[in-house]
Amino acid sequence: MNLHEYQGKEILSTFGVGIQRGIVASTPEEAVEAARKLHEQTGTNWWVVKAQIHAGGRGKGGGVKLAKSLEEVKEKASQIIGMNLVTPQTPREGKKVHQVLIAEDVYYPGPGPTKEIYMSVLLNRQIGKFMMMYSPQGGMDIEEVAESHPDQIFTEIVEPSTGLLDFQARRIAFNLGMQGQAFKEMVRFVHALYKAFVSIDASLFEINPVLKTSDDRIIAVDAKVVLDDNGLIRHPEYTALRDIREEDPTEVEAREAGLNFVKLDGNVGCMVNGAGLAMATMDIIKLYGGNPANFLDVGGTADAARVEKAFRIILKDPNVKAILINIFGGIVRCDRVAQGIVDAYKNVGDIPVPIIVRLQGTNAEEAKKILDESGLKVHSVIALQEAAEKVRELVG
Amino acid sequence: MSVLVNKHSRVIVQGFTGKEGTFHASQMIEYGTQVVGGVTPGKGGTKHLDRPVFNTVEQAVKETGADVSIIFVPPAFAADSIMEAAEAGIQVIVAITEGIPVRDMVVAKNYLKTKETVLIGPNCPGVITAEEAKVGIMPGFVFKKGSIGIVSKSGTLTYEAADQIVKAGLGITTAIGIGGDPIIGTPTREAIKMLMDDPETQGIVMIGEIGGNYEALAAEWIQENGTKPVVGFIAGETAPKGRTMGHAGAIVGGKDDTAQAKKAIMRQCGIHVVDSPAEIGKKMAEVISGL
Known part of the structure; x- marks a missing residue:
């Protein structure tokens, strides 16, 4: 979950991180x-x-x-x-x-020069530990720094059992060229920042710039704070910080209905059970001449109520010219899913675009029969390849 | 032979008496898996599904000789359950739970380095050795016995691939659902290694998705050490940058973790990459018949 700069800074300051x-x-x-x-x-x-x-x-x-x-x-x-x-x-x-x-x-004149620094805290997925990444080249796009001055980007891996150690904080401050009071302030800043990161279950801090002021204070002038969605179970108070004005209204509605939905700008809506298969379905739509209008994981059960909600969400997008439903029925039987689709279709009323339903797994043949005999404008197929070819026929 | 689990595996279920635990334990028993008991703190001494319930994994291991555990514990407590299983000497831990906070997994992953245990998952469908043992939530009937191993980050996409492999006349040895979280116990490369070492497995399907570099590391390892053909697919070519696509780990961060970049490196390393998820089975049949 993304926070605004002002929200991020407020939280950081409660952990003793200096802020603008x-x-x-x-x-x-x-x-x-x-x-x-x-x-x-x-x-x-x-x-x-x-x-x-x-x-x-x-x-x-x-x-x-x-x-x-x-x-x-x-x-x-x-x-x-x-x-x-x-x-x-x-x-x-x-x-x-x-x-x-x-x-x-905070760029007021004083006894010394000001200095802008880049600092982030994030997960190193490869080694499974959090790390601090920092550069004396602050205030600019870090990807540009990585291109032009890769030697100016430093990392400090944190051991989960010990947390950030003093020598690591000192190394950061030395590498950033801090001296005297600014050095002490930087050591304190780095410790406070890491403590805040783990305490609030963040998944990313990006502070660009961290500023050494002309009077040697160290403060966060900007703050990009992203919270781990899975960590919110420990911090229910932070869910109130979500600003839904920043999100697509259909995505907000889908989330409230318990559907995992991402809006895209294509012409073929899709409804799939499972995130991996949902992405694969988007990919196959593209390969066969369409463009996916969304990512939608309808979940394991794919019952009539969820399918109906999913239909309504997909149909809000006027660009949608066809809908592909791709369900691999394993534990959930295909004939039940098919009946759910028929019921949902009838509840939604007249659906103005063609629907391709691909049901594979337990009782796939019975499911196809239910759909074929429903009298609805539904193309029912069993193999994924057939579904793809149907997409090409309809929108390719 | 097979990897991770087989008909001799003695399995306990952590979160045994909960809704998910109960349902999937029944399904596993029906498949023929030796489920020898379960753990639900506070319910020790009772019976569930005709099997003993224990308060701790340690007791369960002592009383039943369990060597495999499957975890259905809610996200806030799941990392603790993983560490409890590891401490009790469980050899293979399969964590199904989705939604474990990353910070908990950072701690658990590093704790496991001190133990002799293999963690599969979390946020995964589990592991199945066809017609021997199902330690997971997958539909067992799809996985007919054969000669192909599967390593996948996804659930239903694994079933899809297995179904295609079976319909192509090949069948499955072991399918390993490694999980879709940013931190998982057994990354792609390590799971591929297990199948390369399995004498029954003649070919491997490797299914990845956007985010992270596990597929790239696996591809480089395969190029150096691979002894069997690998067919690969990466989901998410059409996923936008910076958005989480269902799985917590499925997010494009830079230029190296896109589907395109992963497929390119896999091709360079000699993996038979398909662009269409409908062609996994067909491609494997071609590759195997050409051997």
Whole structure:
């Protein structure tokens, strides 16, 4: 589950991670009020107005602006709230901005230079341990750094039994060129960041940049925080942080119905039992001249109620020209699934697109008979190859 | 011969008395698997499905001589159950549970390094040695006995592949569902190695999906050490970047974990890759008859 920058920073700060402070606002008026309050709390005289959407590269798209007066705060907030922000990480049409974070200016002049650092915490899938990845080349796209300066990216693998050790935190601070007070602050920052990561069951932290301020404080200026969906069972309070405005409304509806659904931009809807077979079904649609309109794992039972819900969700997409149902009935019998499909079809009413039903497994022949005799506009097949050829015939 | 489980395997069920545990234990017994008991903390001393229930895996092992365990424990407690089984000396642990927090699996995976045990899963359909033992949730009838081994991250796609293999006249030795989570006990390469070492297995089907680098590591190993033909399929060529496709581990992160990249490296390493999931059985029949 993705969090907004302001939500991520709030959580980080409760674990003692230094952050660029800020207040979230939904209107230009709230933004001015937030800026005033932030001035009182932090003494900042300049503010950064930051669009809150679930995508990186916001600065490049005009979603992050500096304001040097309260009038400018209002002006910039007016420009950003409600805009369709397009960044390298958003869909082509961009994402609508509903909120801005009014943040303190942290690039103020002081006794030393400021320095931007990249830091992330993530799972190393190959070795099955968490690791910290960091670079003194902060503030830019880390994939570019990986291309141009691979020697400037460092990793620190954390042993699960011990957690991040002191020498590892020191090594990070040394590799980042920290000295004196900044060195001590960095060691503390790194420890706090890792503690936060494991405590909240995160699956990714990406802090870009971490800033060494001119007076040697270490703070997170941005925060991409992704929570492990499976970890939410331990943190029910975080489920309230989900911002469904960031998601496709059909995906939200599908999730509420217990269906695993991802919206795509093709013309053939699909409904499959099992995630692997669902992806394979999308692939075969493409191979035979169609384009998958969605990923949908209807689950092991595939009963009439679920099939009906799945039909309704798929049919919300006007691009859908045909629907392929692909069920491998193992423990669940195909004839029962077929009856469920017939019942669901009748409940939905007239379905305007052709449906290909491929049922294989226990009682596949009986299932085909039920569908063939149902009088519905359904092409019933048993072999996957036949289903693929039917897709080509209908949309290829 | 076979790998991981056979007709001599003595199996216990962790989460025995729950709904899933009860249903699938019955199905396993019906298949002929030697289910010798189960574990549900607090219900020790009772009987379930005519078999003894124990409070701990340790007791179950002591009383029944169990060497294999299958886990149906809910996600919040499943990693603990895996470690309990390993500590009790279980040789093969099959974790069916979907939804275990990654942090728990990081701990469990590293705990297992200190034990003599093999973990299959989690988030997997289990392991079946055709006509000997089913330690999983797959439909047993699909897996007719034969000469082909299967290694797969997915459930129903494994059944699909097995069905095609059987219909191509070949049949199955052992099918290993390794699981679709980011952290699993036995990655693709290790499961492939087991089947390469099995004298009954003459060919191997390797089914992967987007995310991670297990298939690439397996492909490189096969190129160096493979002694049997491997037919491969990778699901998710049409999956968008950055989206989790059902399985927690099925997410394209960069340029190396796409279906295209995986298939390319598998082809370079001599694996017979099919683009269509409908051609797994046909391709294996071609490859085997050409030997």
